[in-house]
Amino acid sequence: MKSLTVNKPKAIVITCCFISALLFGSSMYIHAKAIVAQWLIENAWTATLSTGKQQPPWSWADTYPVAKISLKSHSYYLLAGITGRTLAFGPGHMSSTPLPGKAGNTVIAGHRDTHFAQLEQLTFEDNLTVETLKGQFTYQIIDISIVHEKDMSVTASTSNDTLTLITCYPFDSLSPDTQWRYVIQATLQKRDNNQSGV
Amino acid sequence: MNTQTRIIITLAILTIAISVSFFLNSEHAETTSQFNVDLSYKTVSSNKPLVKVEQYGQVQQGSFFLQQENQQGYLLSPLLDTKVDMTVTGLIARAIVTQEFTNSTTEWVNGIYAFPLPENAAVDHLTMKIGERTIVGKIQPKQKARKLYQQAKSAGKKASLLVQNRPNLFTNHVANIGPGETISVTIEYQQAITFDKNLFSLRFPTTITQRYLPSSPLSSEQKSIDENGWGNTQPTFENNTVDASKEGAPPMHKLAMNITLNSGFELEKIESEQHPIITNKMATGQYNVQLEQDMIANQDFVLQWQAKPTNQPTAAHFSQATENGHYGMIMLMPPQLTNKTTPLNRDVVFVIDTSGSMAGTSMKQAKNALAWAISDLSSTDTFNVIAFNSTANKVFQQSMPANNANKSTARKYIDQLNANGGTEILSALQLSLGHQTPNPTHIRQVVFITDGAVGNEAELFSYINKHLNQSRLFTVGIGSAPNSYFMTEAALMGKGTYTYVSSVDTVQTKMQQLFGKLKQPVLANLTAQLNQEVDMYPRQLPDLYQGEPIMLSYFSKQAPEQMLISGKLRQQDWQQTLALQHSGQQSGLSTLWARRKIAHLSREKYKGQDATTINKQILAIAMEHHLVSEMTSLIAVDMTPSAKAKSIDSAIKNQRPKGQQGMLPQTATPASLQALIALFFLILALGVNLLNKKRQ
Numbered sequence: 001m002k003s004l005t006v007n008k009p010k011a012i013v014i015t016c017c018f019i020s021a022l023l024f025g026s027s028m029y030i031h032a033k034a035i036v037a038q039w040l041i042e043n044a045w046t047a048t049l050s051t052g053k054q055q056p057p058w059s060w061a062d063t064y065p066v067a068k069i070s071l072k073s074h075s076y077y078l079l080a081g082i083t084g085r086t087l088a089f090g091p092g093h094m095s096s097t098p099l100p101g102k103a104g105n106t107v108i109a110g111h112r113d114t115h116f117a118q119l120e121q122l123t124f125e126d127n128l129t130v131e132t133l134k135g136q137f138t139y140q141i142i143d144i145s146i147v148h149e150k151d152m153s154v155t156a157s158t159s160n161d162t163l164t165l166i167t168c169y170p171f172d173s174l175s176p177d178t179q180w181r182y183v184i185q186a187t188l189q190k191r192d193n194n195q196s197g198v
Numbered sequence: 199m200n201t202q203t204r205i206i207i208t209l210a211i212l213t214i215a216i217s218v219s220f221f222l223n224s225e226h227a228e229t230t231s232q233f234n235v236d237l238s239y240k241t242v243s244s245n246k247p248l249v250k251v252e253q254y255g256q257v258q259q260g261s262f263f264l265q266q267e268n269q270q271g272y273l274l275s276p277l278l279d280t281k282v283d284m285t286v287t288g289l290i291a292r293a294i295v296t297q298e299f300t301n302s303t304t305e306w307v308n309g310i311y312a313f314p315l316p317e318n319a320a321v322d323h324l325t326m327k328i329g330e331r332t333i334v335g336k337i338q339p340k341q342k343a344r345k346l347y348q349q350a351k352s353a354g355k356k357a358s359l360l361v362q363n364r365p366n367l368f369t370n371h372v373a374n375i376g377p378g379e380t381i382s383v384t385i386e387y388q389q390a391i392t393f394d395k396n397l398f399s400l401r402f403p404t405t406i407t408q409r410y411l412p413s414s415p416l417s418s419e420q421k422s423i424d425e426n427g428w429g430n431t432q433p434t435f436e437n438n439t440v441d442a443s444k445e446g447a448p449p450m451h452k453l454a455m456n457i458t459l460n461s462g463f464e465l466e467k468i469e470s471e472q473h474p475i476i477t478n479k480m481a482t483g484q485y486n487v488q489l490e491q492d493m494i495a496n497q498d499f500v501l502q503w504q505a506k507p508t509n510q511p512t513a514a515h516f517s518q519a520t521e522n523g524h525y526g527m528i529m530l531m532p533p534q535l536t537n538k539t540t541p542l543n544r545d546v547v548f549v550i551d552t553s554g555s556m557a558g559t560s561m562k563q564a565k566n567a568l569a570w571a572i573s574d575l576s577s578t579d580t581f582n583v584i585a586f587n588s589t590a591n592k593v594f595q596q597s598m599p600a601n602n603a604n605k606s607t608a609r610k611y612i613d614q615l616n617a618n619g620g621t622e623i624l625s626a627l628q629l630s631l632g633h634q635t636p637n638p639t640h641i642r643q644v645v646f647i648t649d650g651a652v653g654n655e656a657e658l659f660s661y662i663n664k665h666l667n668q669s670r671l672f673t674v675g676i677g678s679a680p681n682s683y684f685m686t687e688a689a690l691m692g693k694g695t696y697t698y699v700s701s702v703d704t705v706q707t708k709m710q711q712l713f714g715k716l717k718q719p720v721l722a723n724l725t726a727q728l729n730q731e732v733d734m735y736p737r738q739l740p741d742l743y744q745g746e747p748i749m750l751s752y753f754s755k756q757a758p759e760q761m762l763i764s765g766k767l768r769q770q771d772w773q774q775t776l777a778l779q780h781s782g783q784q785s786g787l788s789t790l791w792a793r794r795k796i797a798h799l800s801r802e803k804y805k806g807q808d809a810t811t812i813n814k815q816i817l818a819i820a821m822e823h824h825l826v827s828e829m830t831s832l833i834a835v836d837m838t839p840s841a842k843a844k845s846i847d848s849a850i851k852n853q854r855p856k857g858q859q860g861m862l863p864q865t866a867t868p869a870s871l872q873a874l875i876a877l878f879f880l881i882l883a884l885g886v887n888l889l890n891k892k893r894q
Contacts, residue, residue: 009886009889009890013883013886013887016883016886017879017880019876019879023873023879027868027869027870027872030867030868030872087864087865088867103809111866113869113870114867124348142341149862150861152862153363154862155862156363159813160340166865168866173866174870174871176864177864181865
């Protein structure tokens with residue numbers, strides 16, 4: 001009887017520690033994936049820039065880098081597609097929209113907890129730059145809004161060259177399921193064509 | 199000790215349950231969003247007593263939802279009210295749409311309301327009414343208007359911005375609506391009346407249909423009507439309708455309508471297809487129409503009227519003299535054929551998509567429809583069948599007479615078709631349009647049946663443009679999501695029509711309608727000449743089918759006196775002159791003309807013309823005629839700042855028919871949540887450990 005009362009709390013402590021470690025691990029894994037993947041993607045992007053060919057960042061990847069986006073101090077490599085798996089590694093480019101350099105509305109989505117956490121700090125004064133195979137594109141922010149997840153109008157094609165960044169909102173929320181999206185729209189200011197002719 | 203342990207165990211189990219539910223939740227994020235909304239809402243904002251979460255999923259049925267200050271919850275508030283006043287004069291309707299935005303919350307909010315307008319609507323006025331003050335909107339280049347709106351919004355000023363998202367979809371942004379305040383925004387537009395088979399009709403759309411999915415680059419079927427104004431099959435509205443009772447939608451978005459109809463002649467009947475109306479005769483040729491009761495805005499309102507058989511209109515001319523010149527609108531009814539006249543000889547090329555995506559019922563229905571169409575050919579017709587997937591094949595080396603032997607050969611060929619392989623539309627176009635041998639006695643019609651998803655649209659358009667010659671291209675879209683942008687534009691470039699078959703059950707009826715029409719082409723190769731130099735739209739007159747009139751808008755420095763229309767009426771040269779000395783004076787024709795010119799210009803852009811030059815032209819015309827367009831927006835800003843607090847964004851969703859499911863990507867991870875739960879367990883472990891030590 002006595003041994004039982006002693007063991008029970010111990011078991012609880014061990015279980016709790018175990019669950020805690022598991023969850024911490026899982027949480028860290030999400031961040032680690034987001035950071036490490038960007039290193040690997042950097043190599044793939046360098047290869048893409050020099051060869052002009054699509055280069056998956058690792059052999060079994062079902063995506064490839066399409067551009068590099070700079071937000072204030074940080075820059076990230078954009079991957080093709082916006083599936084959950086892709087977004088875990090980097091911000092994704094919605095494939096149904098054009099890439100910068102082609103007329104229309106370029107839509108990019110990223111996780112609010114990792115790569116696109118910085119969107120919150122962006123203001124109308126900030127410029128965004130996107131580098132693609134075609135060259136470097138500088139955008140000026142013209143609209144910041146919070147929309148519902150079903151409001152697809154932000155992805156609609158535009159007559160002016162537009163860049164649309166999407167991430168989940170609110171930024172500091174714990175829940176991974178929010179129906180709100182933080183949307184930044186920017187319009188093309190400057191275009192530097194790639195001189196290397198790739 | 200025992201009770202304590204139990205409590206801790208219960209707590210631990212609870213926490214595990216919550217975390218598990220979150221994991222499950224995030225995995226199903228894309229498929230069961232409605233469920234997620236509820237769950238996350240309850241979990242996150244339990245401190246906020248918000249209303250009726252279960253209604254949230256009905257956002258598609260129209261609701262004005264506002265965000266709370268802490269941005270973590272939302273309130274549903276009664277939606278805006280819409281009032282429509284319309285005046286129809288001759289062939290033009292002028293509509294005044296008043297929307298009242300009411301903020302039922304205690305916060306300052308910004309609202310967004312997306313709403314449809316007729317695809318040929320020329321929007322030229324915006325007024326914003328706050329209490330007693332009225333602010334009139336100005337037309338501005340789109341970017342500039344947006345900037346002005348943003349500035350007003352952040353300065354706490356009331357502002358309204360009207361933007362055209364696509365030819366038939368507009369959004370109205372309203373900034374800084376105070377708690378309990380109502381802002382009334384009035385939009386005015388002009389539209390041409392449709393006239394077909396002696397029936398005038400006017401449509402007021404209330405839902406954004408599936409075919410105007412915001413994610414598609416261009417709107418679809420009805421866009422062809424926009425350019426032709428009238429020439430083609432009436433767009434089918436069956437998809438526009440939503441049975442509110444079925445979806446259990448609360449009747450929130452109400453619409454009142456008042457129409458003054460100055461037809462100018464005695465009417466046989468005035469009717470509305472879907473909504474009960476009350477009609478009053480005011481004077482000869484003047485009527486007033488009202489809805490019996492306010493309608494729920496989930497079904498398009500269609501009003502139709504018809505002249506007395508004794509005075510059916512056969513031609514019309516309306517004009518407007520301005521400082522710059524003369525604007526006008528002409529309607530001319532070509533001679534009608536009696537049923538006894540033998541149908542035209544046709545050379546019909548059927549092209550059927552047999553790619554893998556057509557597998558199953560689509561293929562079966564397409565085959566049935568094709569078999570039916572072939573059996574319906576008359577013996578004087580010639581025909582051929584092309585089947586394509588990754589490659590294209592024809593049944594006959596060249597078009598064959600539609601005799602029994604050939605028909606049976608074709609049927610056998612169709613029977614053995616199987617759906618697999620890719621969708622190489624270009625190869626099929628090359629087979630059907632390339633190397634045409636001119637046949638003066640037959641009209642060449644290409645009927646293209648596909649569900650095709652294509653990426654090389656520009657290439658295909660330019661091929662059609664170059665190789666159409668005397669052929670007419672009719673596209674038929676089958677399946678749940680055909681590329682309607684491609685199909686519409688291809689049909690337009692092919693001087694034909696686009697038929698969209700929404701469900702496989704309706705393939706047969708739709709095809710019968712199409713083929714019934716194709717049998718009776720009335721006028722082809724139409725050209726219109728006026729005795730003055732005119733800028734006329736549509737630039738290229740489409741072929742006419744039974745019951746369709748010629749309708750065009752023109753601008754001319756000098757008033758034109760007569761028009762010569764010539765074309766081919768059943769292989770015979772046909773021409774008719776219309777004296778234009780007399781006309782009904784009417785305002786607003788310049789607006790309609792400008793709207794058509796803009797539609798023409800944007801089409802040129804997709805044909806590969808230089809976009810920058812065309813955008814400049816569109817901008818100039820839209821600015822001159824005070825029109826909302828793809829390059830311009832209307833903006834009204836109240837100069838007095840009113841918002842005391844920072845306003846938050848909200849959106850008013852339009853009622854959308856079911857099936858329009860679009861979702862922005864899921865962009866949050868459970869990382870922080872997991873870390874937090876992990877921390878909780880760690881503290882729990884520590885606590886239990888401490889407690890245990892103390893006890894020992």
